[in-house]
Amino acid sequence: MINKHSPLPIYYQLEQGIKEMIEKGQLKPGEMIPSEREWAETYDISRMTVRQAINNLVNDGYLVRKRGKGTFVAATKIEQPLKGLTSFSEDMRARGMEPGTNVLEFRTIPASPTLAQQLDIREGAEIYEIRRIRLADQFPMALETLYMPCALVPGLTREIVSGSIYEFIETKLGLVIRSAVQIIEASVARKLEADLLQVKEGAPVLSIQRNSYLENGQSLEVVKSIYRGDRYKFTVEMERKKSK
């Protein structure tokens, strides 16, 4: 696992090696990993080096420290295919997890110029602003801020948005949601986001903006979400086009 003649720093090699053991299942979720002293002795490296590797893996969510107990392999990340357009509630149920929602804000506001443009409505038109924490088995997964034209989705209430909005739109309003464009960016959790998602300030997060459209092409929503980087990974399949 460690090659002292490699140009790569030792902590980095150890880190990649432990990551590989987790990915291969040699170290399993919930399992306690060897102590710093044991790693240091096994590979004849300093405990400082071991600590650096383990700190990095804790920050990235591969390992979890439990005070007075030791360091453990974290729960596996949720793998979210970027394929079918699905709702958070549908995703969690498909994984056998119970979706949950804490509504932080539910109100109507006049559309700002940017939101008006993105939602293809006139500036100042009434839109919902909905801010929610999405939970899986009661653990916070994502912080979501959602904008929708009130005229398009009449009758939305705080109670409805504490469940699946897509379900309401499709079954109660009979609208057909067709497609979405998502923008995926890397970011780090701000103090506020960190507190709400129960991670440390500066922890890696995925920042995702989704613009969804109805069957007739109308803009349905703009959703800005912050997903916990230690709990989420996204997958996508791609085809190579014929070269010219």
Added chain:
Amino acid sequence: MINKHSPLPIYYQLEQGIKEMIEKGQLKPGEMIPSEREWAETYDISRMTVRQAINNLVNDGYLVRKRGKGTFVAATKIEQPLKGLTSFSEDMRARGMEPGTNVLEFRTIPASPTLAQQLDIREGAEIYEIRRIRLADQFPMALETLYMPCALVPGLTREIVSGSIYEFIETKLGLVIRSAVQIIEASVARKLEADLLQVKEGAPVLSIQRNSYLENGQSLEVVKSIYRGDRYKFTVEMERKKSK
């Protein structure tokens, strides 16, 4: 832009507001933004609050501080569609940028059990290990570590991998690259990665693993890349499946 009665912290509102001004083009790439004092006076808020908002935007790569000059709007992020499977060189040329490569490592190693499984070859079979910095107009964009079976891609040299490997595979070897699966995760730059990518340690990065396949289904490569979060965003289009 600032609502003092909102439950959201002022710094967060200011941050989102400035971000919106950048996205709308009211503040343009390269443009100097108002000073901390000016923001503080305009919105009647403390300079500490302004500083926090601006620090966050600098960390996220929206703004850039130039010592003794001021704070400027950063170059726009490269928007990379997760659609067609393209090479880095092709992507950059399509944007009118000059692709470049610094080869950090080029060697052959025996496949570890994990890589053997992912590449669908026997354990210990010879594979290339190639580590490269990918550049656009000479600026570092991504750090890439690539594994490929030697038997499948004979004749690869250090010189070839300082250009487009896909081009060599397709035009010289006549192999047909068909598809890939990508896993996208949020992470933060390690010391080593930060130095190579010329960002600060702890800066947000996108960690992407790509497994590519040939027309006949054979595994071609496993590529692990670290993309600068301040220079890259990924987009994907999704369709809603008919609800059951």
